[in-house]
Amino acid sequence: xxxxxxxxxxxxxxxxxxxxxxxxxxxxxxxxxxxxxxxxxxxxxxxxxxxxxxxxxxxxxxxxxxxxxxxxxxxxxxxxxxxxxxxxxxxxxxxxxxxxxxxxxxxxxxxxxxxxxxxxxxxxxxxxxxxxxxxxxxxxxxxxxxxxxxxxxxxxxxxxxxxxxxxxxxxxxxxxxxxxx
Amino acid sequence: xxxxxxxxxxxxxxxxxxxxxxxxxxxxxxxxxxxxxxxxxxxxxxxxxxxxxxxxxxxxxxxxxxxxxxxxxxxxxxxxxxxxxxxxxxxxxxxxxxxxxxxxxxxxxxxxxxxxxxxxxxxxxxxxxxxxxxxxxxxxxxxxxxxxxxxxxxxxxxxxxxxxxxxxxxxxxxxxxxxxxxxxxxxxxxxxxxxxxxxxxxxxxxxxxxxxxxxxxxxxxxxxxxxxxxxxxxxxxxxxxxxxxxxxxxxxxxxxxxxxxxxxxxxxxxxxxxxxxxxxxxxxxxxxxxxxxxxxxxxxxxxxxxxxxxxxxxxxxxxxxxxxxxxxxxxxxxxxxxxxxxxxxxxxxxxxxxxxxxxxxxxxxxxxxxxxxxxxxxxxxxxxxxxxxxxxxxxxxxxxxxxxxxxxxxxxxxxxxxxxxxxxxxxxxxxxxxxxxxxxxxxxxxxxxxxxxxxxxxxxxxxxxxxxxxxxxxxxxxxxxxxxxxxxxxxxxxxxxxxxxxxxxxxxxxxxxxxxxxxxxxxxxxxxxxxxxxxxxxxxxxxxxxxxxxxxxxxxxxxxxxxxxxxxxxxxxxxxxxxxxxxxxxxxxxxxxxxxxxxxxxxxxxxxxxxxxxxxxxxxxxxxxxxxxxxxxxxxxxxxxxxxxxxxxxxxxxxxxxxxxxxxxxxxxxxxxxxxxxxxxxxxxxxxxxxxxxxxxxxxxxxxxxxxxxxxxxxxxxxxxxxxxxxxxxxxxxxxxxxxxxxxxxxxxxxxxxxxxxxxxxxxxxxxxxxxxx
Numbered sequence: 042x043x044x045x046x047x048x049x050x051x052x053x054x055x056x057x058x059x060x061x062x063x064x065x066x067x068x069x070x071x072x073x074x075x076x077x078x079x080x081x082x083x084x085x086x087x088x089x090x091x092x093x094x095x096x097x098x099x100x101x102x103x104x105x106x107x108x109x110x111x112x113x114x115x116x117x118x119x120x121x122x123x124x125x126x127x128x129x130x131x132x133x134x135x136x137x138x139x140x141x142x143x144x145x146x147x148x149x150x151x152x153x154x155x156x157x158x159x160x161x162x163x164x165x166x167x168x169x170x171x172x173x174x175x176x177x178x179x180x181x182x183x184x185x186x187x188x189x190x191x192x193x194x195x196x197x198x199x200x201x202x203x204x205x206x207x208x209x210x211x212x213x214x215x216x217x218x219x220x221x222x
Numbered sequence: 223x224x225x226x227x228x229x230x231x232x233x234x235x236x237x238x239x240x241x242x243x244x245x246x247x248x249x250x251x252x253x254x255x256x257x258x259x260x261x262x263x264x265x266x267x268x269x270x271x272x273x274x275x276x277x278x279x280x281x282x283x284x285x286x287x288x289x290x291x292x293x294x295x296x297x298x299x300x301x302x303x304x305x306x307x308x309x310x311x312x313x314x315x316x317x318x319x320x321x322x323x324x325x326x327x328x329x330x331x332x333x334x335x336x337x338x339x340x341x342x343x344x345x346x347x348x349x350x351x352x353x354x355x356x357x358x359x360x361x362x363x364x365x366x367x368x369x370x371x372x373x374x375x376x377x378x379x380x381x382x383x384x385x386x387x388x389x390x391x392x393x394x395x396x397x398x399x400x401x402x403x404x405x406x407x408x409x410x411x412x413x414x415x416x417x418x419x420x421x422x423x424x425x426x427x428x429x430x431x432x433x434x435x436x437x438x439x440x441x442x443x444x445x446x447x448x449x450x451x452x453x454x455x456x457x458x459x460x461x462x463x464x465x466x467x468x469x470x471x472x473x474x475x476x477x478x479x480x481x482x483x484x485x486x487x488x489x490x491x492x493x494x495x496x497x498x499x500x501x502x503x504x505x506x507x508x509x510x511x512x513x514x515x516x517x518x519x520x521x522x523x524x525x526x527x528x529x530x531x532x533x534x535x536x537x538x539x540x541x542x543x544x545x546x547x548x549x550x551x552x553x554x555x556x557x558x559x560x561x562x563x564x565x566x567x568x569x570x571x572x573x574x575x576x577x578x579x580x581x582x583x584x585x586x587x588x589x590x591x592x593x594x595x596x597x598x599x600x601x602x603x604x605x606x607x608x609x610x611x612x613x614x615x616x617x618x619x620x621x622x623x624x625x626x627x628x629x630x631x632x633x634x635x636x637x638x639x640x641x642x643x644x645x646x647x648x649x650x651x652x653x654x655x656x657x658x659x660x661x662x663x664x665x666x667x668x669x670x671x672x673x674x675x676x677x678x679x680x681x682x683x684x685x686x687x688x689x690x691x692x693x694x695x696x697x698x699x700x701x702x703x704x705x706x707x708x709x710x711x712x713x714x715x716x717x718x719x720x721x722x723x724x725x726x727x728x729x730x731x732x733x734x735x736x737x738x739x740x741x742x743x744x745x746x747x748x749x750x751x752x753x754x755x756x757x758x759x760x761x762x763x764x765x766x767x768x769x770x771x772x773x774x775x776x777x778x779x780x781x782x783x784x785x786x787x788x789x790x791x792x793x794x795x796x797x798x799x800x801x802x803x804x805x806x807x808x809x810x811x812x813x814x815x816x817x818x819x820x821x822x823x824x825x826x827x828x829x830x831x832x833x834x835x836x837x838x839x840x841x842x843x844x845x846x847x848x849x850x851x852x853x854x855x856x857x858x859x860x861x862x863x864x865x866x867x868x869x870x871x872x873x874x875x876x877x878x879x880x881x882x883x884x885x886x887x888x889x890x891x892x893x894x895x896x897x898x899x900x901x902x903x904x905x906x907x908x909x910x911x912x913x914x915x916x917x918x919x920x921x922x923x924x925x926x927x928x929x930x931x932x933x934x935x936x937x938x939x940x941x942x943x944x945x946x947x948x949x950x951x952x953x954x955x956x957x958x959x960x961x962x963x964x965x966x967x968x969x970x971x972x973x974x975x976x977x978x979x980x981x982x983x984x985x986x987x988x989x990x991x992x993x994x995x996x
Contacts, residue, residue: 054430056419057448058880063290063892067270070238073895077235084938088905089458091937093451121227126234163234177273177285179423180430 045123046161047188049195049204050097051220054182057082057095064177065099065159075148077159078174097183099159099174100125100146101207101215111141116156123188123216124163129155143211161185188216239270246274246811248741248748249289250358250734251883252351254628255424256743257284258812259292261735261753268293268735268754276746277814284424287880291890292735296757298889300717302730303758312705312724322759322769328727330773332710333369336681342370343661344681348668350376352687352715352886353763355739355750356791357784360652361763362686362714367655368771368779372680378666379694379966381980382593384601385627387972391602391842392609393618393825394832400588400626401822402428405437407622409584412440412577414608415464416592419448420880438584440577442467443594445877445903445945446938457577458940460568461873461983462858464595468607469855470563471578472555472614480582482616483533489829490613490838492548493531494523495539501846504544510835513537513546523835547841551610551852558855566855568940582615586623594877594983599859599969600850601979607853610840618838619826626825646798647742647791656779664977669699669966672707684712686731686763689719689885692951695966695980697959698927714763719885720952720959730760737762738784740791744798745818749788749811848971859967860986862942870924870986872908875945876960882949889951900950900960901932902989905941909933912989919956919992922946924985927962929955930992944989948982956992963987 057080065071065078078099085092102125109117109125116131117138127138127147134154139147147158162172166185170176175183186195198204199218206215242262249257258274271292273285305325310316320328336344347366353359366373377383386396402425405411411432418425430452433439441450442457442464450456459467475481486492493512495504503510509522512531520539521529534552536545564571581587589612595604608625609618617623663671672680691697705711705724713725722728736757739750761769764784771780782790792799792807802813833839845851860866862873878884881893902922904914914920920933922944931946939945952959964985972978 053434053452054427056423056426056430056452058287058419058423059896060285060287060290060423062896063287064285066892067290067293068237068239069235070269073891076895084936086937088907088937088939088941089456091446091456093446093448093938095448095451118226124234157235160234162237164237173270173272177290179284179286180427 042189043121044187045189045216046102046163046166046185047123047195047216047218048099048102048161048183048185049198049218049220050183051198052094052096053220053222054180055080055095055097056180056182058179060177060179061097061174061183064173068173072152075150075157077148077157096219098144098146098207099217101144101213101217102161104214104216105212107141107143107211107213108138108147111137113137120163122163122166124160124166126160126163127156127158129157132156143208143213239264242269244272245751245753247734247750247753248355248743249292250353250355250739250741250750251886252354253288253422253883255284255422256741256748257286257289257424258748259285259289263753266755268296274812277812278745278818278820281427282424286423287893287896288883288887291887291892294890294892295887296733296735296754298717300889301757302715302718302722302728302760304730305759306728308726312726313701315723317728322761325727325729326769326773329712329770332682333774336710337369340679340681343372343678345369345684346372346374346680346682347660347684347686348374348665348688348690349686350380350688350690350693351884352689353734355734355741357739357764357787358687358734358737358762361767362684363660364652364655365767365770366660368658368776369774370658371660373660373662374665374668375662375977376665378664378977378979379668380665381597381982383977383979384596384598384972385591385593385605387602387975387979388596388605388607389609389627391606391845391975392613392833392838392840394834394839395825397628398609398624398626398825399628400590400624400824403822404621404824405429405432405588406435408432408437408586408588409622410438410440410580410587412442412581412587412589413449413453414442414589414591415594415596415604416590417443417447417449417594417878419452421878438580444873444875444940444943446936447877448880451938455577457569457573460566460940461875461943462598463567463855465603465607465853466558466563466566466855467569467574468604468611469555469853470558470560470567470574471581472611473558473563474560474575474578475582475614476552476555478579480579481614485616486548486614487526487531487533489618491835491841492546492551493526493533494547494835494841495520495537495544496547496550496841498543498545501851502843503547503841504539504542511539513539523837551840554852554854586617586620587615588617588623589625591625591627596979597981597983599967599981599984600856600971601969601981602972602975603850603853603855606840609838610853613838613840619824619829621824624824624826646794646796648794649791652787652791654779656776666966666968666978666980669704672704675707680708682710682712683708684714685721685725686714688721689715689951690721691724692720692885692949692959692961694961695964695982696926697961714766716757716760729766730758731766732756732760732762736760738788740788742798745815745820747792747799747802747807747813749807749813751808751811844974845971848974850971858984859981860965860984862986866986870988872942872944872987872989873983874922874960874963874985874987875943875983876948876964877945879947879949881947885949885951888949888954897947899932899954900946901934903934903936903939903945904989905939905943906935906937907941908944908989909935912991914989914991919994920989921957921992922960922963922987922989924963924987926965927958929958929960929962931955933989944987
C-alpha cells in the first residue's frame with residue numbers, strides 16, 4: 042500500500058508559542074507575512090471562567106481539496122502520498138485557490154504573483170526527515186507520519202486518543218488531526 | 223482527480239537550506255535556557271537556525287521563536303556597524319562614525335581624566351545579562367578589576383533579587399532546584415507567578431509530560447498566561463498578594479491538621495525556643511535550644527535527635543519566658559482566615575480551600591516559583607513564604623515536591639558539579655587582575671549614588687550587555703536626573719538601543735554568532751565560534767578591552783585573542799573538562815563530560831541547609847526590627863486599595879512574553895508579524911468603565927510618566943489589573959514608554975537582607991482613551 046501522510050497535532054501540548062510559524066518562514070526563507078503555518082488563539086468565556094485554545098493552522102492536505110477543484114490550470118495536484126502540492130511553475134496567480142480554501146491556508150505571494158502553502162515539506166518527508174515546524178516545536182506537539190501504517194506514531198495516536206479534524210462540515214476530509222483530551 | 227507520485231513532480235515548497243554548512247553554537251541571552259543552536263550558513267550568511275542535540279539527553283534539545291529569529295536580528299537595521307561618537311544632544315541620536323583607534327584614544331583619555339580627578343573608583347561598569355557567555359559576561363567586570371574601578375550588582379535593579387533573598391532566608395541558599403523531569407513525580411504542581419510556555423519553552427514539555435501522566439497543574443497569575451491556558455486550575459490572584467494566599471493556605475492546612483509536625487521538628491527551626499522579651503532565639507553559648515517534652519527541660523537543638531522536642535508551648539528557661547518558633551509562625555498564620563485571605567487575594571474562598579487541602583493531601587505536591595510574584599516591595603516575602611508552605615507539608619528535599627526556583631538540567635545549583643562551586647576551569651590567568659580590584663556597589667543604589675555623588679562621584683559609566691533605560695525603573699528620572707550627572711557614558715552593544723542614544727560613545731559589539739566564547743553547562747561545555755564574519759566593525763567585549771588595555775599600559779593582562787582565552791580556560795584537566803579535546807570541540811561545538819550523571823536531581827535531598835542552624839529557617843532574627851521575623855504579608859507599596867489607588871486604580875504589570883527576552887529580539891520582522899506594536903491588556907469591565915474599546919489607543923499614566931498604546935480587551939485578566947509585554951522599545955510606542963511608569967523605592971527590610979529589588983509590578987496607573995485627531 043502506498044504511503045498517505047497525515048499531521049497529528051496534540052492540542053494538549055500546543056503552547057501557542059509560534060515557533061512552528063517562525064521555523065516555517067525561516068527554513069523556507071519566506072517573508073514575515075507568508076503564513077503557511079500559524080497559530081490562532083481562541084479565547085472563550087467570561088472572567089474568571091475563561092479558556093484559551095491554541096489552534097495551529099496550515100494546509101490540511103485535504104483528501105477532497107477545494108483548492109484543487111478551483112484551480113483553472115490544474116497547477117494543484119494531490120500526490121499518491123496524500124500531499125496536496127502547488128506546482129509553482131504552472132500557477133497563473135489567479136488566486137481562485139486562495140478564495141476556495143475554507144481554512145485560509147493558501148498565501149498569495151504578491152511579489153512573485155504565485156500561490157504558496159504548506160506541503161508538509163514533502164521533499165524532507167520523502168528523504169526520511171520531518172518538517173521544521175515539527176523539529177523546532179519545543180513541546181513535540183506535532184508530527185507527520187503515514188496514516189496507512191498502523192504502527193506509525195500518528196496511527197497509534199489516532200487509535201488511542203480523541204481527535205477532531207478542522208471544520209469537517211466543508212467535506213474536504215482534512216489530513217490534519219487535532220488530538221483532544 | 224490526479225494522483226501523481228512525488229517523484230513525478232519534484233520540487234514542492236523546496237528546501238532553500240540545501241547545501242548549507244551547519245555550525246553548532248549556544249544561545250546566550252538571559253532566558254537561562256542556554257539552548258544549543260545549529261546555524262545554517264551559506265555563502266558566509268546565516269540563513270536559519272535549528273535545535274541542537276545534547277549528547278546523553280535526547281529529550282533536551284530545544285529552540286524557540288526567539289532563537290529562530292536570530293538571522294534577522296544579526297543582520298538587523300539597528301546593528302551598530304562602527305564606533306559612534308555623539309555629535310548631537312544626548313538622546314537625539316546624532317552620531318558620527320569614528321575609527322577604533324580614535325575610539326580607544328578617546329576612551330583612554332576619558333578614563334585617565336576620571337582617574338586623576340576623582341580616583342580609579344569613578345570609572346564604573348554597569349552590566350546586565352544581554353550575553354551570558356563566559357568571556358562576554360566576565361570581560362567588563364574583569365576590566366573594572368584591572369583598573370580598580372566600580373561595578374554594580376545586577377539582580378536587585380533587574381527585579382529578580384527577591385527570589386534569592388527569600389530562599390536565602392529559609393534555605394540558606396539563593397536557589398532551590400528540581401529537575402524538570404521531576405515534575406512527573408508530583409501529584410500536584412503549582413506554577414506560582416511563572417509562565418514557562420512563553421518564557422522557557424524547554425521547561426514546558428516536561429510540565430506537559432507530567433500533566434498528561436496525571437499531575438494536576440495549577441497556575442497562579444493575575445493573567446491567563448499561555449501556561450495558565452493549559453492548566454487544570456487558574457487562580458487569577460490580585461497582584462502582590464501571593465504571600466497572603468500562602469499564609470491563608472497554611473492556616474487551613476495547620477488547622478485541619480494536615481501539616482507534618484515530625485518533619486518540622488526534625489528539619490526546621492520550628493521547635494527552636496524564641497525569647498518572649500526580645501524575639502531572639504534562646505541560646506546557650508552559641509546553640510539554639512529546644513524543649514524536650516519527655517524530660518521537661520531545654521536542651522541544645524544540636525542534640526534534638528536524642529530527645530522529643532516540642533513543636534508548641536511556652537516555658538520559662540533560665541528565668542526567661544520563651545515559646546517555639548512554630549508558635550510564632552502560627553500567630554501570623556492565624557491572622558489569615560479564609561475570609562480575610564479571600565478578601566485580600568480576590569480569590570473565591572472555596573478555591574483557596576480546595577487548593578490548600580489538595581496541596582497538603584496530594585502527596586507529594588510541588589511549587590515552582592516564578593519571578594512574577596517577587597517584583598514587588600518587600601520582594602523577599604513571596605519566595606520565603608512558599609518555601610515555608612512546602613516545609614510545613616514536609617515537601618522540601620522530596621522527589622516530586624519542593625518549592626523550587628530553577629530546574630535546568632540535572633544539576634542542583636547550576637554549578638559544574640553538585641556541591642562544588644569553582645576552581646574547575648583553568649582561570650588562573652583570566653582571574654589575574656594585576657593586583658587591582660574593583661569595588662562592587664549595589665545596583666539598586668546606582669541612582670542615589672550618581673545623584674548624590676556619594677560615597678564618590680561616577681565620572682565614566684560603561685554600560686555593557688544592557689538596554690539600561692528600557693529595562694530599569696523610572697526612565698524619566700534616569701534621563702532627567704541620573705544620566706546628566708555622568709560626564710561620560712559608554713554603551714557597548716550590538717544594537718543602537720534607546721540607551722545607546724544617550725551614550726557619548728557607542729561601541730559595536732559582536733553577537734554570539736560572530737565570536738569565540740563558551741558556556742559551562744555541566745555536564746556539557748558548549749562552544750561559541752564565529753559562525754559568520756563580524757557585522758560591520760564589531761568587536762567582542764573582550765577584544766574591545768584588549769584594545770583599550772594597550773592604551774592604558776595593562777596589555778600584559780589582556781594579551782590573548784578570544785580564541786586563545788577560551789582554549790586556555792578550557793585546558794583544565796579537572797573533572798568538568800577532563801578529556802576535553804580542543805579539535806573535537808571545534809568540530810562538534812559540544813563537550814560531554816565522560817561518566818556524566820544525567821539522572822534528575824533536586825535540592826536538599828540530604829535535608830541539610832546552609833542556614834546558621836543547618837535547619838530550614840522560617841524564623842529570622844534579622845528581620846525582627848521590621849516585624850517580619852516570620853513570613854509576613856504587607857500590602858503593595860502602590861496599593862490599589864490605598865491612597866494612591868484613588869487616583870491611579872489599576873495595577874500595571876510588565877510581563878515577560880514569548881516575543882522577547884527583555885528588550886532583546888525587537889525589530890525581527892518574523893516576530894513583529896506576530897505582534898507589531900505593544901498593547902495593554904485590560905479586562906472589558908475596566909475598558910467599558912473608561913469608554914475604551916478593542917484596538918482604541920489609550921494613555922497609561924501616573925505622576926512619573928506615560929505611554930500611548932493600543933488597548934486589547936481580554937477576559938483573561940483580572941479586573942483592576944492592566945498588563946503589557948515588557949521589552950518593547952520606544953520606537954514602537956505612539957508616545958512615551960512603559961518604563962517611565964515604574965518606581966524604585968528603597969525597602970528597609972530588603973536592605974537589611976541584601977539590597978532593594980526593583981518592584982517592577984508594584985506600580986499603579988490610570989488609563990484613558992486617546993481621542994484620534996482627525
